[in-house]
Amino acid sequence: MFRFIIKRASLIIPTFLGVTFLSFMLIRLVPGDPIEVRVGERGISPERLAELRHEYGLDQPLWKQFLDYEGDVVTGNLGVSVVTKETVWNEFTTLFPATLELALAAIVFATAIGLPLGVIAAVRRGSPLDYGLMGVSVTGASMPIFWWGLMLILIFSVSLGWTPVSGRISAQYYIEPTTGFLLIDSLMSDDEGAFWSALRYLILPTVVLGTIPLAVIARMTRSAMLEVLNEDYIRTARAKGLSVARVVGVHALRNALIPVVTVIGLQVGALLSGAILTERIFSWPGVGSWLLASIERRDYPVLQGGVLLIASLVMLVNFSVDLTYGLLNPRIRR
Amino acid sequence: MRVPNFAAACALLVFGTAAGIAAAPTEAAAKTLVYCSEGSPENFNPQINTTGTSFDASKPIYNRLVEFKLGSTEVGPGLAESWTVSPDGKTFTFKLRKGVKWQSNANFKPTRDFDADDVLFSFNRMWKDDNPYHKVSGGAYDYFSDMSMPALLESIDKVDAYTVKFVLKEPQAPFIANMAMDFATILSGEYADVLLKKGKPELIDQDPIGTGPFSFVQYQKDATIRYKAFPGYWGKKPKIDGLVFSITKDPAVRLAKLRANECQIIPFPNLADLPSIKEDKSLTMQSQAGLNIGYMAFNTQKKPFDDKRVRQAINMAIDKKAILDAVYQGAGTPAKNLIPPTMWSYNDTIKDYPYDPAAAKKLLAEAGVPDGFETDLWAMPVQRPYNPNAKRIGELMQSDLAKIGIKANIVSFEWGEYRKRAQAGEHQMAQLGWTGDNGDPDNFFNVLAGCTSARAGGSNIAKWCNKDFDKLVTDAVKISDQKERAKLYSQAQVIMHDEAPFFLIAHSQVFLPMRKEVTGYKMSPFGTHQFDEVELK
Numbered sequence: 043m044f045r046f047i048i049k050r051a052s053l054i055i056p057t058f059l060g061v062t063f064l065s066f067m068l069i070r071l072v073p074g075d076p077i078e079v080r081v082g083e084r085g086i087s088p089e090r091l092a093e094l095r096h097e098y099g100l101d102q103p104l105w106k107q108f109l110d111y112e113g114d115v116v117t118g119n120l121g122v123s124v125v126t127k128e129t130v131w132n133e134f135t136t137l138f139p140a141t142l143e144l145a146l147a148a149i150v151f152a153t154a155i156g157l158p159l160g161v162i163a164a165v166r167r168g169s170p171l172d173y174g175l176m177g178v179s180v181t182g183a184s185m186p187i188f189w190w191g192l193m194l195i196l197i198f199s200v201s202l203g204w205t206p207v208s209g210r211i212s213a214q215y216y217i218e219p220t221t222g223f224l225l226i227d228s229l230m231s232d233d234e235g236a237f238w239s240a241l242r243y244l245i246l247p248t249v250v251l252g253t254i255p256l257a258v259i260a261r262m263t264r265s266a267m268l269e270v271l272n273e274d275y276i277r278t279a280r281a282k283g284l285s286v287a288r289v290v291g292v293h294a295l296r297n298a299l300i301p302v303v304t305v306i307g308l309q310v311g312a313l314l315s316g317a318i319l320t321e322r323i324f325s326w327p328g329v330g331s332w333l334l335a336s337i338e339r340r341d342y343p344v345l346q347g348g349v350l351l352i353a354s355l356v357m358l359v360n361f362s363v364d365l366t367y368g369l370l371n372p373r374i375r376r
Numbered sequence: 377m378r379v380p381n382f383a384a385a386c387a388l389l390v391f392g393t394a395a396g397i398a399a400a401p402t403e404a405a406a407k408t409l410v411y412c413s414e415g416s417p418e419n420f421n422p423q424i425n426t427t428g429t430s431f432d433a434s435k436p437i438y439n440r441l442v443e444f445k446l447g448s449t450e451v452g453p454g455l456a457e458s459w460t461v462s463p464d465g466k467t468f469t470f471k472l473r474k475g476v477k478w479q480s481n482a483n484f485k486p487t488r489d490f491d492a493d494d495v496l497f498s499f500n501r502m503w504k505d506d507n508p509y510h511k512v513s514g515g516a517y518d519y520f521s522d523m524s525m526p527a528l529l530e531s532i533d534k535v536d537a538y539t540v541k542f543v544l545k546e547p548q549a550p551f552i553a554n555m556a557m558d559f560a561t562i563l564s565g566e567y568a569d570v571l572l573k574k575g576k577p578e579l580i581d582q583d584p585i586g587t588g589p590f591s592f593v594q595y596q597k598d599a600t601i602r603y604k605a606f607p608g609y610w611g612k613k614p615k616i617d618g619l620v621f622s623i624t625k626d627p628a629v630r631l632a633k634l635r636a637n638e639c640q641i642i643p644f645p646n647l648a649d650l651p652s653i654k655e656d657k658s659l660t661m662q663s664q665a666g667l668n669i670g671y672m673a674f675n676t677q678k679k680p681f682d683d684k685r686v687r688q689a690i691n692m693a694i695d696k697k698a699i700l701d702a703v704y705q706g707a708g709t710p711a712k713n714l715i716p717p718t719m720w721s722y723n724d725t726i727k728d729y730p731y732d733p734a735a736a737k738k739l740l741a742e743a744g745v746p747d748g749f750e751t752d753l754w755a756m757p758v759q760r761p762y763n764p765n766a767k768r769i770g771e772l773m774q775s776d777l778a779k780i781g782i783k784a785n786i787v788s789f790e791w792g793e794y795r796k797r798a799q800a801g802e803h804q805m806a807q808l809g810w811t812g813d814n815g816d817p818d819n820f821f822n823v824l825a826g827c828t829s830a831r832a833g834g835s836n837i838a839k840w841c842n843k844d845f846d847k848l849v850t851d852a853v854k855i856s857d858q859k860e861r862a863k864l865y866s867q868a869q870v871i872m873h874d875e876a877p878f879f880l881i882a883h884s885q886v887f888l889p890m891r892k893e894v895t896g897y898k899m900s901p902f903g904t905h906q907f908d909e910v911e912l913k
Contacts, residue, residue: 073789078796081792084522084835196632203636207638213620213638325599335416335598
């Protein structure tokens, strides 16, 4: 087991280096630097441009900029936003709870709906219900998030008025961020309506962000269930005269869950990338819309630091999934 | 086979909760106005801001020495009750208002009213390298230097506690309009001292203290900015108790929020949504010609555009109305002068070139290019306030020009690169535009068509330097009498029309949809958003 951990952990270092390199290079391949995008129609004098370039170290050769950046990262310094002059770390920690709250809600939603759907489809294999569910699931997996979000807003918020359009809480509530998780902060506040308001604002973004993972989970559950349902011990269980609910719910589902749990873990990456668009549509103040804005503004430090932090999180989750899996299934360890 | 019970239960639980929450009562906004702003501010100090979004967020909090009257480009008193200009046009003396209160917050309780020290602090921070605040928050004062203040200022002196004297190196009539711009915001010198002692000077730009109608309450990054009416405000008391900026970056979502009454005013709607907004009975919409100009500049230093007949010919060959109809879709006014019709000194006697391809062809023949020629035609890759779709406009121009034998190839670059190359003068024909800063004609004529900005890298991308025009424009800033100035600008427009360094496209219309319940809102010609006199029914 120890060798397994070392093997997995040693993979993290090159990945980490790759991420820093890619995030550093990709944003620089996009034309226009942080100073140029801020200059309007007026233009900027060559002297001032040179001065600002120097201030941000953009006048250095690229390899030197990269080495400086790596040096800073290793010492835990992610730099300062070019736009707001705040440290990247501070901005990230301010905004990340919102993303985490949304991502957790989405994964709970996706699992709560996707798992039962997959089970139903597997049990009713080949029936119109199965085809219907899996058709919906394929549609869900390929849904363009932006379009889907706007559609839901138009239907549920504008036409029906059931849900709020966008934001995290109604403007009338004034909640001081303590944990950064608004559901918790609003519960702790004296205002009883605040929690319900926050919950209402969470519905649509959760559905939108949860749609793709839901589809993936449903399909994975279905195929895992189908495999298990063909096993001999299921036939034995049925032959014993157990109820369908017991056969499916206890004997089959429990065994089918192993690959499903892995898939849920692996959705973290998908959730964080989906969060970028979802947050933009729903004006959700998380790291997704922050990263998007940093691309528009060519805020190099924010983009590099943000991508690095998110990539580290994904790596951490994947690493933990690997480890858990290794614990559950001794065959993997070798 | 039965559907497993627990699965059904799970589904029921989720949908049931959702429905239950959905049924909760919608909350009513009291006397709080919610404005769905288009983006996050950089900070809360207009001295170091560069974007309209940031200016909007600071505006409720602060005042300036002089103020643009709400809804106009006219300058009126602000924190200065009155001012005088010396006969040589170089000395501006401001008499400050007495009894103006500063706002307070957790870090600061003011012990004195606004006075000359605050004015000195505010300007010295931007101007003097040795000011302890000069380097705070990055120390870039872009607008201060863009408006040539460091080059212009000779001295700023406190005459007494309520009199401040600005001495300039040369007469500069637009100076007074500059003092009403956002960068000339007045900050509290006392607050600065307090923060410096606490070792947190940067808070001055994040947790602002001003003298304006609303005081700052809280900013939740990328989500909301909260203000409340400031009871000590020296001017007209706001008619709303609270003001909230709900940051909503997507225009379609902003409109949805307006329809759902989650906000009461939204900026920058999608043009395609305008008809449906007009039809919606719960909404109204204000609109105004923006303080801007969209144009196509000829590079007058390159052949054949050095010949004014070629430039005039192209002015007659392009169907301007077709562009207005197809691209601006009713959201633009055709331009015949560089400045918009809302600005003083606009010369309305000028007649725009008619759309007349036959006459254009004749002029080309006279210029020695009867069979036309091949040229590039640059189109910006991005939407700008004055030009909703440069590529589409380029295509329309291209087909019009083909009719008189000119083969135009549309060229585009990434936006930063585009501007840089156009300002360097690499193009033959290039679209660009301008949004005014201070409502002064000098801010258009000199910046876009003056000889000093015609240098490589300058903002005059026609690279047009006409001595007669330039003399009128440079003379005009040395006179403080506005009527006299207007005469000179009026003549300058005649020269520009004849010389045709630009094909002037349009001044775009700015739209501001709002709920029916909102009254008293006045649109600013500068495109900023101000809520001083807004009322909610």
